[in-house]
Amino acid sequence: MNRTTAKRIISFMILCILPLTFYAQKTKKVCGEYIYYVPTNQSLEQAKAIALDRAKIKALADEFGTIVSQTNSTVITNENGKTDNRFFSLSGSEVKGEWLENEGEPQYEISYEQNMLTVKCSVCGKAREIKNSSVNFKAMILRNGTSERFNSSEFHDNDFMYLLFQAPVDGYVAAYLIDETPTAYCLLPYQNDSDGQQAVKHGQEYIFFSPEKALEEVNLVDQYSLTCTGTVEQNQIYVIFSPNPFIKATDNLNGKYMPRQLNYKDFTEWLSNCRKLDQQMSIKILHMEIRP
Structure with a gap:
């Protein structure tokens, strides 16, 4: 190898590394804290999940700002035995940042104020400013049906679950269910997809987990009937999309029907x-609960 060729290769390697280095510098550590006043019809696990979500959103809003002119936090009053709940109006889609990962475990403080259960959540993590380069896509969880009118977040034992998906550009999609343990279950790509990718075409509506709605090139569709034998379960569905190829996470088979x-x-x-x-x-995170 002559010296000129070596210089060209080194220059090329530097050019490849620089964008990743520059991008990594764009991540920031952010911290947020939120106090959630729990309505009487919610469990402690539900309240902790809501408090965590809102602590993250508050951290992103404080660091990167919002795209709405005014925001409100949850205000719950209890006068003469009557509870008034004004919902938190700021959603994850209205802040100019996105949460990448937690740093350490969220911290919770459970207490009572004026006979009301309160959950205080403090969390820190890595985040980045949204530069409007991510793609807005449609994703819905469907219960016992394969059209939009079956969109639901509430399921019962033995209900069937489907995923409606549509994107404005060609790309790749994955879906994971996170349960309360917590464990991540890969729902999409299907188990028989050896390449670990689920390609989708722009503008086309997909109904995943339904053999009747499957495309001709799909050989075997995984179907999901949800089970709940005890108390109400709180789960999340992570729907992940990119116009760029990505491979699903390394996972393991743990049971014939799982x-x-x-x-x-x-x-x-x-x-x-x-x-x-x-x-x-x-990423879109869809919340769902399963009742006996």
């Missing part, structure tokens, strides 16, 4: 690494 799975820590590390390298990757 989706492939991995522990939550490994899932979040995989997702964080994907998002650090792909600024166009978008």
Whole structure:
């Protein structure tokens, strides 16, 4: 190898590394805190999940700002035994930043104020400013039906679940269910997809987990009937989309009729690494509960 060729290769390597270095510098550590006043019809686990979400949103709003002119926080009053709940109006889609990963475990303080249960959540994590390069897509959880009118977040034992998806550009999609343990279950790509990718075409509406709605090129569709034998379960569906190819996380088969799975820590590390390298990757988190 002559000296000129070596210089060209080194220059090329530097050019490849610089964008990743520059991008990594754009992540920031942010911290947020939120006190949630729990309505009487919510469980402690539900309240902790809501408090965590809102602590993250508050941290992003404080660091990067919002795209709405006014925001409100939850105000719950209890006068003469009557509870008045004004909902938190700021959503994750209205802040100019996005949460990449937690740093450490969220901290909770449970207490009572004026006979009302309160959950205080403090959390820190890595985040980045949204530069409007991510893609806005449509994703809905469907209960016992394959059209939009079956959109629901409430399921019962033995209900069937489907995922409606549509994107404005060609790309790739994955879906994971996170349960309360927490464990991550890979719902999409399907188990028989050996390449670990689920490609989608722009503008086309997909109904995943339904054999009747499957495309001709799909050989085997995974179907999901939800089960709940005890108390109400709170789950989340992570729908991940990018116009750029990405490979699902490394997972394991744990039971004949169960989706492939991995522990939550490994899932979040995989997702964080994907998002650090792909600024166009978008995520929607859909909340759902399963009742006996």
